[in-house]
Amino acid sequence: EFKKGVTASSQPMNGSGLKILIVHTRWNLPIVEALVKGTKDKLKAFNVKEENIVTQAVPGSYELPFACSKFMEVSSYDAVIAIGVLIKGSTMHFEYICDAVSHGLMRVQLDKGIPVIFGVLTCLTEHQALHRAGIAPGDDHGHNHGEDWGAAAVEMALLKYRSQ
Amino acid sequence: EFKKGVTASSQPMNGSGLKILIVHTRWNLPIVEALVKGTKDKLKAFNVKEENIVTQAVPGSYELPFACSKFMEVSSYDAVIAIGVLIKGSTMHFEYICDAVSHGLMRVQLDKGIPVIFGVLTCLTEHQALHRAGIAPGDDHGHNHGEDWGAAAVEMALLKYRSQ
Amino acid sequence: EFKKGVTASSQPMNGSGLKILIVHTRWNLPIVEALVKGTKDKLKAFNVKEENIVTQAVPGSYELPFACSKFMEVSSYDAVIAIGVLIKGSTMHFEYICDAVSHGLMRVQLDKGIPVIFGVLTCLTEHQALHRAGIAPGDDHGHNHGEDWGAAAVEMALLKYRSQ
Amino acid sequence: EFKKGVTASSQPMNGSGLKILIVHTRWNLPIVEALVKGTKDKLKAFNVKEENIVTQAVPGSYELPFACSKFMEVSSYDAVIAIGVLIKGSTMHFEYICDAVSHGLMRVQLDKGIPVIFGVLTCLTEHQALHRAGIAPGDDHGHNHGEDWGAAAVEMALLKYRSQ
Amino acid sequence: EFKKGVTASSQPMNGSGLKILIVHTRWNLPIVEALVKGTKDKLKAFNVKEENIVTQAVPGSYELPFACSKFMEVSSYDAVIAIGVLIKGSTMHFEYICDAVSHGLMRVQLDKGIPVIFGVLTCLTEHQALHRAGIAPGDDHGHNHGEDWGAAAVEMALLKYRSQ
Secondary structure (H helix, E strand, O other), X not given: OOOOOEOOOOXXXXXXXXXXXXXXXXXXXXXXXXXXXXXXXXXXXXXXXXXXXXXXXXXXXXXXXXXXXXXXXXXXXXXXXXXXXXXXXXXXXXXXXXHHHHHHHHHHHHHHOOOEXXXXXXXXXXXXXXXXXXXOOOOXXXXXXXXXXXXXXHHHHOOHHHOO | OOOOOEOOOOOOOOHHHOOEEEEEEOEOHHHHHHHHXXXXXXXXHOOOOHHHEEEEEEOOHHHHHHHHHHHHHHOOOOEXXXXXXXXXXXXXXXXXXXXXXXXXXXXXXXXXXOOEEEEEEEEOOHHHHHHHEOOOXXXXXXXXXXXXXXXXXXXXXXXXXXXX | OOOOOEOOOOOOOOOOOOOEEEEXXXXXXXXXXXXXXXXXXXXXXXXXXXXXXXXXXXXXXXXXXXHHHHHHHHOOXXXXXXXXXXXXXXXXXXXXXXXXXXXXXXXXXXXXXXXXXXXXXXXXXXXXXXXXXXXXXXXXXXXXXXXXHHHHHHHHHOOHHHOO | OOOOOEOOOOOOOOOOOOOEEEEEEOEOXXXXXXXXXXXXXXXXXXXXXXXXXXXXXXXXXXXXXXXXXXXXXXXXXXXEEEEEEEEOOOOOHHHHHHHHHXXXXXXXXXXXXXXXXEEEEEEOOHHHHHHHEOOOOOOOOOOEHHHHHHHHHHHHHOOHHHOO | OOOOOEOOOOOOOOHHHOOEEEEEEOEOHHHHHHHHHHHHHXXXXXXXXXXXXXXXXXXXXXXXXXXXXXXXXXXXXXXXEEEEEEEOOOOOHHHHHHHHHHHHHHHHHHHHOOOEEEXXXXXXXXXXXXXXXXXXXXXXXXXXXXXXHHHHHHHHHOOHHHOO
């Protein structure tokens, strides 16, 4: 029976030669920190060296595309992971930020030619965000999506277009 | 009486000289694989040679525009087919990814001048996705949309602007 | 009393020197063909010569911006009319295609400097589409919007910026 | 107590040296004409000379960004005002046109470096449109938004970036 | 227990060498003025000098991206803060302006390479806007979001990409 989810790549993924940039927000930092940790753990599991994982912080998600773009200009990275946590509030701020940021990060990777992983949670409730960071209260802590983003960054950095 | 659907081209479509790139996700891979198979079968039915069908995988749909763009830069293709399966979940992730990816693939084909077929299912239920891959359980397995995408790729690759 | 609708231009519109490109889809072809016919009839009513109306087909609406863009590069047109019929289905395909195509056609005309008429029906029901093609069953066949698009193409092709 | 609305600029605004372009639609022309008149009256109230107000017409709102862009290329304007009236109908045409046009006019002003005032009403009812043109039936005729657009055009044309 | 909000940067933030541009609207000016004041107070708290805070006004939010872009061209700023207050009305004006402006400001900062803080409230009620400007009536005056924008501007202006 079909179950939603991602199937791991069957390609060998050796990240030992990669340099990865993580840009994360400080809005909703406790959740973001869990996501950053999950991301880093997975990067290291694919042999990315600790000293080749650069982490930068910005205030909120709207700052992510600009910061990713600028950091790409001053140093060379094989992939970038943009991490933030947006949670629906009573105004329409959530909707417009989510939309502008998802398009902005798409633009940045196409403009710069370096993959940007969309590590931005766009949640309707706090519980959804906690659950996707693997730190939900109760019995089901959920799955830390940072792990998926770390794996995706390594995979995109190693895509075959690079060796051609 | 009118019935929604696509009418096949009356033009002869000989894909024997074409080189086609398929980029597909590994999210919801069982459905994606059925779609990729339907796509390839149709490409071959239009005489595209097996060795001229290149298949690449990325983790999720947000990676499709970047990957299509980069692969276009390292090799010459007559058309690209981007295949993914997005299914509505409880957060707003579905909406923002669908929107950014549909615009991103539009941008890539206009920037690069090579047609990109939108082979991304944007479904509200798993059943919808299975049905559009021709593998729904029960009596009505549905129609494999990959067949439409394969035909569209051959047609777009042969459009008359190419010979002028 | 006010009634929605378009007022015809009071300028003399002589299309006898114009070359017009129509790109239409083959999705929902019976409706599309009625719209193309309405468009052509109106073009001819403004003295556009039959041999100066070029018609090309693509599979679906997502292909329209790319095809318009490419055909503009291989031949010189005074205006382009992109014709398609999108009808709401059970997935979100309709919404994402409509959005990407309306933005894509906007981009193409601004990039290329040649007017593109938005001849894409974005309907919630089949009846709405039939009615806007002037072929609805029953007593009220509706109005063929192709006529408006043909007139708009001639007008945009003759806009005063051209003679300056 | 707070009341929604715009506060007039306290800067002296002398439009006597300005050249202003108005591009308006002919869809829903009676409303559009009232808006154009309100706009012109306000321009003149700021001393813009009648002969320096150029008015051009296009069929519908989707044509506004292209026309504004082209007219900017053939003559020099200090500001452009794009005027149209979109009213919700039974299909999704309203939504996609509103969205593409609001983004298109934004693009044009950023690309060209000349301010474009968004004079497009995006109304759910005819009454809303009539009311915002100051010609609603009954006791409350409403406020002619063209006046705001005229004032905005003069102000944007005189913004301090121009003298630096 | 998790609580939504932003965690202050642990980096020392010395804005004494920075030049900051504030562009604000005059729509809903009483609220905007409170937000501008909150922004300036926070900028000064980070040692930005009064004479290095330049404030410009435009009529409405749709004018913000253009004005930010142009002012960036005539003088050198380390960060720009775009401040406006949009409140849902009975037409769809709110939705289309919010969308175009959030994308427009994103484009401007990516095009220009100077950070633009999104200081635009997108509120469904007047009370929401007053509350986010810290001037709501009653016991809970709310939090002045201008303070967050001021801090974000200083932080983005000092991001490490600048010294590399």
